[in-house]
Amino acid sequence: MSVTPEEVRQIARLAELSVDEEHLADLAAQMSRIVDYVAQLGEAVGGAAADLSRPVIPGPDAVKLRPDVVARQPLEGGIADFAPAFRDGFFLVPKLGAFDTGEETA
Amino acid sequence: MSEIEALAAAKATATRLSKVKRLNALLTPATAVRKALLAQAKAAHPSGVLYGMPVAVKDNICTLEFPTTCASKILEGFQSPYEATVITKLKAAGALIAGKTNLDEFAMGSSTEHSAFGRVLHPLDRTRVPGGSSGGSAALVAAGAVPAALGSETGGSVRQPAAFCGVVGIKPTYGRVSRSGLVAFGSSLDQVSVLGRSVHDAARVLSVISGRDARDNTCEDRDPLRLPTVPERLEGFVIGIPKEYFPVDLHPGVRRACDRAIRALKELGAAVRDVSLPHTGFAIPTYYVIAPAEASSNLARFDGVRYGNRADGVTTLAELYRRTRGAGFGPEVRRRILVGTYVLSSGYYDAYYRKAQQMRALLAQDFRNVFDRGVDLIFTPTTPTTAFKAGERTKDPVAMYLADCFTAPANLTGLPAMSLPIGRVKGLPVGGQLIGQPFLEDDMIEAAYALERAIPAAEEA
Numbered sequence: 307m308s309v310t311p312e313e314v315r316q317i318a319r320l321a322e323l324s325v326d327e328e329h330l331a332d333l334a335a336q337m338s339r340i341v342d343y344v345a346q347l348g349e350a351v352g353g354a355a356a357d358l359s360r361p362v363i364p365g366p367d368a369v370k371l372r373p374d375v376v377a378r379q380p381l382e383g384g385i386a387d388f389a390p391a392f393r394d395g396f397f398l399v400p401k402l403g404a405f406d407t408g409e410e411t412a
Numbered sequence: 413m414s415e416i417e418a419l420a421a422a423k424a425t426a427t428r429l430s431k432v433k434r435l436n437a438l439l440t441p442a443t444a445v446r447k448a449l450l451a452q453a454k455a456a457h458p459s460g461v462l463y464g465m466p467v468a469v470k471d472n473i474c475t476l477e478f479p480t481t482c483a484s485k486i487l488e489g490f491q492s493p494y495e496a497t498v499i500t501k502l503k504a505a506g507a508l509i510a511g512k513t514n515l516d517e518f519a520m521g522s523s524t525e526h527s528a529f530g531r532v533l534h535p536l537d538r539t540r541v542p543g544g545s546s547g548g549s550a551a552l553v554a555a556g557a558v559p560a561a562l563g564s565e566t567g568g569s570v571r572q573p574a575a576f577c578g579v580v581g582i583k584p585t586y587g588r589v590s591r592s593g594l595v596a597f598g599s600s601l602d603q604v605s606v607l608g609r610s611v612h613d614a615a616r617v618l619s620v621i622s623g624r625d626a627r628d629n630t631c632e633d634r635d636p637l638r639l640p641t642v643p644e645r646l647e648g649f650v651i652g653i654p655k656e657y658f659p660v661d662l663h664p665g666v667r668r669a670c671d672r673a674i675r676a677l678k679e680l681g682a683a684v685r686d687v688s689l690p691h692t693g694f695a696i697p698t699y700y701v702i703a704p705a706e707a708s709s710n711l712a713r714f715d716g717v718r719y720g721n722r723a724d725g726v727t728t729l730a731e732l733y734r735r736t737r738g739a740g741f742g743p744e745v746r747r748r749i750l751v752g753t754y755v756l757s758s759g760y761y762d763a764y765y766r767k768a769q770q771m772r773a774l775l776a777q778d779f780r781n782v783f784d785r786g787v788d789l790i791f792t793p794t795t796p797t798t799a800f801k802a803g804e805r806t807k808d809p810v811a812m813y814l815a816d817c818f819t820a821p822a823n824l825t826g827l828p829a830m831s832l833p834i835g836r837v838k839g840l841p842v843g844g845q846l847i848g849q850p851f852l853e854d855d856m857i858e859a860a861y862a863l864e865r866a867i868p869a870a871e872e873a
Contacts, residue, residue: 314750321708321753322715322730323746324738333750336809340751343810344697347767351774362769362776362825372626380627381493382476388493399717 307338308345418456418464418508422449425466425510428557435533435555437548439471440478440511448477452508460506462620467502468552468561471512472519473604474593475499478509482595483527484517486720486740496593497628498562498604498621505620510558513548517742518711519564519597521545522572522815525806526744535577536839540799543573543815546607550577553607560608560617566598567699568794568819570605571831575794575843578833578869580614580860581607585851586826587632589618590625598706599630601699601823611832611860615639618853634851640858642865646680649859650788652687657792657818665837666793669873673834673844674791676866682859687787689778692821694771696813699820701755701768707745708752714740747809776825783849789859792818794831794843818845828853832860835873842873 311330314337318325325333379385391398413421426446429438438445449466456463469475472482474492476499481487499509516526524532524547532547534540535555542551546563550573553561563570565583574581583605594604604621608614616639623636653674658667678684716722716736723735741749755764782790795815805812822829827847834844844863848856 309754313754317750317753317757318734320757321749322712322733322737323741323749324734325746333747336747337751337754339808339810340700340747341754341764344701344755344764344768347694347697347701347771348763350691350694351767351770362772372629382495383493388491 307334308341309334309337413458413464415454415458418453418458419450421464421466422453422508425449425508425558429511429552432535432552432555432557435535435551436530437514437532437551437555438468438511439481439483439514439529439548444478445511449508449510452503456503456506456508458506460504462502462616463506464508465506465560466508466510466558467617468510468513468549468558469499470515470546470549470561470563472515472564472595473498473562474595475509475512478512480512480595482518483515483529484740484742484745485528486714486736488528488721490719492593494593497590497625499593501621502617507620513546513552513561515548516545517745518595518707519545519566519569520707520744520748522812523802523805524548524573525802526742528742531802534799537799539801540840541576541802543576543799545569547573549607550574550579550581553577553579553609556609560606560613562617563605563607564594565603565605565823566601566703567823568816570607571794571819571829571843571845572816574607574831576799576841578836578841579607579609580611580830580832581605582614582618582830582853582857583822583828584618584622584637584853585828587630588622588634588637588828588851588853590628590631592625592627596710598703599710600706601703611857611864615857632851637853640854640861642861643858646677646682646859646862649682650786651677651682651684651859652782652787652790653684654687654689654692654790654792656689656692662793663797663837665873666795666797666842669835669837669842670793670844672873673863673867676863677791680862680866685787687782687790689782689821691771691774691778695775695821695824696817698768698771698775698824699816700751700813701764702772702824704748704752705756705765706752708749708756711745711749772824775821779825779827788849788855790847792845792847794818794845798837798840798842822847826850828856830856830860832864833869834867835869835871837873
């Protein structure tokens with residue numbers, strides 16, 4: 307297998323994803339199947355010369371930036387309307403490590 | 413159409429949608445759809461070009477009328493604070509948003525079996541899949557519940573279900589339609605796309621949603637697409653037939669239907685020419701490096717803090733992130749995030765991601781070479797088989813991925829492409845694909861109009 311259960315555990319940590327220990331072997335097998343399949347690109351690209359100077363997708367050659375001006379957010383309601391708690395221009399969020407208490411701070 | 417007729421259309425649509433409930437294609441409850449349709453019919457302005465036309469919307473496109481869940485537990489009940497530009501444009505044209513359709517979670521899949529809210533049934537054979545990821549939209553159009561629906565494409569998610577269900581699916585050129593309000597999966601590939609029961613229905617919806625948008629910097633500064641007239645003949649068109657899309661193991665029924673369509677193109681006066689797109693076979697491995705890589709980055713925002721239903725009973729921030737994401741995402745999304753993180757990690761970036769970007773450039777070069785030699789359009793089968801059985805490919809992710817082998821090249825290269833019904837095999841629809849040149853959707857639609865009229869798509873090929 308090209309991807310080991312230990313590697314899956316490490317990748318899951320990087321991806322901030324909890325993975326059950328009992329699923330690690332299955333996931334490693336599935337990821338190995340995918341990684342082995344896409345590995346054919348290595349040899350295929352080796353001998354070919356791609357014209358990388360031209361954009362691949364036909365959209366804008368360079369992304370145009372919006373004018374840097376303050377504008378109203380295009381929201382349906384006020385920003386406070388969709389926050390669980392909001393005071394004096396700040397979102398009120400739970401204190402870290404205190405998610406169960408319902409205690410909130412600005 | 414008068415306001416009374418628009419109201420009648422709204423009521424009839426609500427009734428039709430409730431009759432096809434068993435397909436599990438619509439995520440919005442029937443009562444909520446009826447209420448919203450009637451309110452929209454009363455509010456819509458009769459001068460709009462789509463006045464009174466019901467359009468169902470894939471549930472990864474943000475709407476104010478209905479929640480946007482991406483068919484994921486992590487977004488269950490999520491109410492977007494803004495709506496997608498395509499929705500604003502549809503409403504301004506008088507269209508009625510007819511609820512949100514089921515999809516593979518976060519548009520990751522080719523069968524609509526990977527939805528957290530259950531699989532969608534194929535409208536003609538309930539043991540089969542409707543394709544995906546826009547399977548809910550395709551099934552509703554095929555069942556006659558709505559004349560058109562919005563979907564989204566990253567690797568073929570509109571053309572492939574359109575082919576499986578026997579409807580028309582159009583993916584425009586990357587940058588033709590705004591992505592603002594489309595929940596991002598693979599940002600260099602994603603494009604809002606359209607399904608319709610006919611070329612005209614799909615094309616007129618595409619025309620309305622296309623055009624510039626200040627909220628999306630990758631949307632081209634162009635006027636909306638102008639619809640071509642329906643041609644009598646296709647004289648002057650040069651149509652390329654790439655041999656790589658007709659492998660020896662192509663489903664014989666699909667080959668028969670394509671042969672019949674190619675004969676029809678010739679009879680319409682088009683010049684048909686054999687061409688080669690030599691890197692076609694590498695499109696799927698390329699896609700399955702680039703798309704998961706972009707997905708792993710785009711889906712980082714679903715962490716229980718910025719977006720996503722938060723996991724209970726956690727004590728540290730790291731645990732909050734991991735448990736929220738681990739519990740909220742389904743198996744296919746988790747797998748793609750892991751693969752994306754793997755191919756972007758420092759030890760493997762050059763081996764996978766850089767090679768995939770180089771292959772993407774080679775695929776684009778293939779198409780440029782063909783178009784530079786005077787070919788206007790390319791014709792291929794949309795899929796290598798007809799709709800497959802539910803559960804047939806869920807065990808092997810690579811087998812599932814290969815369902816998109818003929819559609820992914822147009823996404824990787826940004827080209828416009830569409831699928832239209834070209835016949836049936838044992839009762840199941842077959843789709844034919846036209847691939848056009850950048851921003852020349854009008855040529856592609858013109859040829860599709862003629863082909864649609866020339867082929868008895870409901871008959872066995």
